[in-house]
Amino acid sequence: MAEMETIKFSIYRYQPEAGSDKPNRPYMEDFQLEVPKGSDMMLLTALIQLKEQDETISFRRACREGVCGSDGMNINGKNGLACITHISELKQPIVIRPLPGFPVVRDLIVDMDQFYQQYEKVEPYLKNHQPPPGTERLQSPEDRAKLDGLYECILCACCSSSCPSFWWNPDKFIGPAGLLQAYRFIADTRDTAKAERLRNLDDPYSVFRCRGIMNCTSVCPKGLNPTKAIGEIRKEMLKEEL
Amino acid sequence: MVAGVLSLTRNGLRDWILQRISAVVLAVYAIYLIGFLLMHPYLHYLQWLALFHHTWFRIFSLLTLVSIVMHAWIGIWTVFTDYVHPYWLRGILQTLLVLSLLALLFWGIEILWGIY
Ligand code: SF4
Ligand code: SF4
Numbered sequence: 624m625a626e627m628e629t630i631k632f633s634i635y636r637y638q639p640e641a642g643s644d645k646p647n648r649p650y651m652e653d654f655q656l657e658v659p660k661g662s663d664m665m666l667l668t669a670l671i672q673l674k675e676q677d678e679t680i681s682f683r684r685a686c687r688e689g690v691c692g693s694d695g696m697n698i699n700g701k702n703g704l705a706c707i708t709h710i711s712e713l714k715q716p717i718v719i720r721p722l723p724g725f726p727v728v729r730d731l732i733v734d735m736d737q738f739y740q741q742y743e744k745v746e747p748y749l750k751n752h753q754p755p756p757g758t759e760r761l762q763s764p765e766d767r768a769k770l771d772g773l774y775e776c777i778l779c780a781c782c783s784s785s786c787p788s789f790w791w792n793p794d795k796f797i798g799p800a801g802l803l804q805a806y807r808f809i810a811d812t813r814d815t816a817k818a819e820r821l822r823n824l825d826d827p828y829s830v831f832r833c834r835g836i837m838n839c840t841s842v843c844p845k846g847l848n849p850t851k852a853i854g855e856i857r858k859e860m861l862k863e864e865l
Numbered sequence: 866m867v868a869g870v871l872s873l874t875r876n877g878l879r880d881w882i883l884q885r886i887s888a889v890v891l892a893v894y895a896i897y898l899i900g901f902l903l904m905h906p907y908l909h910y911l912q913w914l915a916l917f918h919h920t921w922f923r924i925f926s927l928l929t930l931v932s933i934v935m936h937a938w939i940g941i942w943t944v945f946t947d948y949v950h951p952y953w954l955r956g957i958l959q960t961l962l963v964l965s966l967l968a969l970l971f972w973g974i975e976i977l978w979g980i981y
């Protein structure tokens with residue numbers, strides 16, 4: 624039998640309908656997991672194994688390879704995806720909390736409504752007022768390259784949930800994730816609604832609540848840079864308005 | 866679209882530019898004043914008075930005063946809308962802010978143009 628080692632966890636628990644043995648207010652619960660020594664398991668795998676110990680531990684996951692964006696959570700104080708975070712990189716006890724600033728539904732599951740509402744506001748789809756061509760709308764490789772670093776977003780919310788401006792005004796500030804998508808369509812040469820898109824964002828909140836703290840960029844598990852996209856939106860607005 | 870009735874211009878881009886321009890004015894004025902003080906290590910009142918007798922310096926000072934008002938209006942409005950959530954308290958604080966900034970502006974004008 625392989626040599627085992629013990630990994631310690633401290634996990635945020637909140638079970639609003641909990642029975643008499645468990646509080647129905649949030650608390651931190653300690654767990655331990657035996658893993659083969661030197662194993663480089665992903666945090667999500669560890670959570671799934673912990674769920675075998677206590678089946679009430681709740682979290683979202685699907686793809687388990689950093690593609691679906693379901694398992695964004697706060698890991699040792701930093702937002703990230705459990706499925707692509709190695710436990711060997713983490714200081715113990717590994718402290719896991721739900722995404723900060725979002726209402727908690729249960730344990731690590733948060734309510735993403737406001738996040739999606741902000742995403743919806745930027746109308747994240749191509750708008751083109753010209754009659755559609757017979758086949759597809761073509762784009763030069765250079766123009767297509769302008770969308771690199773923008774289209775890869777998986778809407779995991781790690782960025783918006785680490786943004787203080789989003790914590791304070793989640794109903795009015797679009798947040799880094801939504802703004803990255805806003806710029807993805809502003810930058811798309813096939814989109815003809817650029818001026819209208821920019822006008823919809825020029826109030827004091829939607830874009831301008833960003834204070835350039837760059838928390839978003841430092842946590843994005845896909846290595847994207849919302850701060851830069853927000854700067855580009857400002858630049859486009861200036862060009863349009865000056 | 867979200868506006869703020871008591872924000873300076875109710876337009877994010879305009880607020881943002883004004884805050885940056887006013888920051889530059891404030892910085893230039895501060896550097897000029899520090900330079901002036903360094904060049905007059907034994908400054909006495911008459912030299913100080915002479916500085917304020919130049920019309921250009923009064924205008925420069927007035928511009929700085931206007932910049933302080935704009936810069937503070939935009940900045941403190943932002944802080945209030947981040948941290949003060951009861952709408953009535955936010956309204957009261959914003960009103961007090963605007964009134965005190967206007968008072969500061971009028972008082973400053975009176976001082977600048979009251980110098981003989
Ligand atoms: S920008 Fe990055 S952190 Fe933000 S939602 Fe997209 S993938 Fe997640
Ligand atoms: S750079 Fe802007 S959007 Fe990103 S975390 Fe900071 S305030 Fe939020």
Ligand code: FES
Nearest residue numbers: 686687691692706
């Ligand atoms: S489970 Fe899909 S991103 Fe982690």
